[in-house]
Amino acid sequence: MQIKRFTEFTATELTELWNEGFKGYASDITMSMDAFIRRIPENHLSMESSIVLCDLDKPIGFVMNGFRMVDGRLTAWNGGTGIIPEYRGKGHGKQLIGAALDVYREKGAEIALLEALSENEPAIKLYTKMGYELIDKLRFYEQKEGLAPEAFTTDDAHGYTFTFGLPQDIQHWQLPVGNMPWQTHWENIVNGQSVVATDERGEIAGYALFKRVFDAQGEHSSTALFQCRAVHAPEADAPGLLKALLSQVYAPLDKKVVRRTVNLPLSEHALVRILKEAGFTPAVHQVHMKYVLNGL
Template sequence: MKASVDMNITYKIMSSLSFEDAHVLFNRGFEGYIIPMNLSFDAFVSRFGNTGLSPALSIVAYDGIEPIGFVLQGIKELDGQKISWNGGTGIIPKYRGRKLGGSLMAEAEQLIKEQNVTVATLESLSENKPAIALYERCGYKVEDNLLFLRGDNVLHSTLPSLEDYEILRMPADQLIGSNLFPAIVPWQTEASSISKIGGEAMMISKDGEIQGACLIRKKCEFGNKTESITLYQVMENGNEDALNKLLAHALEYDQPVQRTTYNFLKGNGHAVSSLLASGFENTSVSQVFMTKFF
């Protein structure tokens, strides 16, 4: 790949590095970050498999023979279009402030364009204004804010009666390729991503018609009660009664459970209002969801 006119910078795909060296680069790239990421080697390797990242689609910047920065990327095909995800951009501390971010992003973009990607996506911490500004200069636009809400312990003493509604439950992987949830969403909240970590879908229907649905992941040991539940996505059609019942049953409001949302779209206004009214609270973490269309 081409060399940058700035310093002696060249670019190669991440598979040019061993996983051990890539792991060291990853942790160095996030040193001093707003929320530091210092992954173990096993967690770093698992990140590729669990989130669909690819060393062959990820880019590394070198100064001579020293790896100094990276963009992790993956691609999936949904609804007939290829969608990419920037799963992490980092530059080691001594090379920050040298305007390497733009050229690093450009090299990463070239890789995904060669794979006929039509939509590129990423998330960035809301308070990381320099990173958001960089992505905007690269052509990305903020689509929505992402919430990390939390609601622990018993929220309702009893669950609401379902009356004429019915709750349906299935593994998330059974919804891959369906149009029940949108395709262009934060990468780790999409059905094919959460199916890799034991995700499931819960739907509420009435007279055979789905009134709402959500994607969740429960943590529990066999034979024991649920420890925690993570909510990733909600689909609703304006039936707030059905939505409230669905969330109460899916998130087990009557149990002493730890509940969180993960990269949850603020644009899901009815769902956010329902969660807050039921006792969820905002946390200090928030992100923005950004996209670029080719």
């Protein structure tokens, strides 16, 4: 067995390996070659730092890796681990994750993050044995009916000004990212939007990052929420502010479109409660895991 880099393979070979590596997975995440290629820059993945495990010259497993600075620390992300069916259960997962951690150390990363489906117990056990720790549980929530007009009604929105812009606009305030899941960072939200709530003094109170999707006829078909956070609002005002932000994100509320959240941390109790009360139901359950590198 030997470890090679993605740069040593063609796009066709890597797409085939991805699809074989996730064969029989709980969710169907097979992709066309075009979708696979798009995924790399959209998720800030590195061809040079992503690895393939080979049996002689046969690719049998992989780990896709990405890196970015998060709160001043170089952070690595496992953007997908897969092993083709006939090689599973033979210890190759340990080889791959160990090799990926070596790559992170070589790059000087201080933190490594990953998400895994909650029902994928073998993978979670492997990551735990390798030193990853569970830091949160994540949900993709969905609501496919029009929302009631009062779904996000609040008396606490007065005094705030809402400004729409691009996801990267939140960088103006240099807000800490903390343990937000990788795919919810502003860098990953291609063609997305931000809405920022400022108070009467012009200071940021909260914000949301989201993306609206339109069909071939230009009709609004879905909205995905990536972040919705109260930042400097008083704690008592936070639920009202979150509702006000959600009413901006998911507008028009009476229109029947698919409304989603992407990897929403369950630790955000107020936001989870508001969405559940509005009729959002869980569609995908994941865990969020962290590995602290270099003894930090």
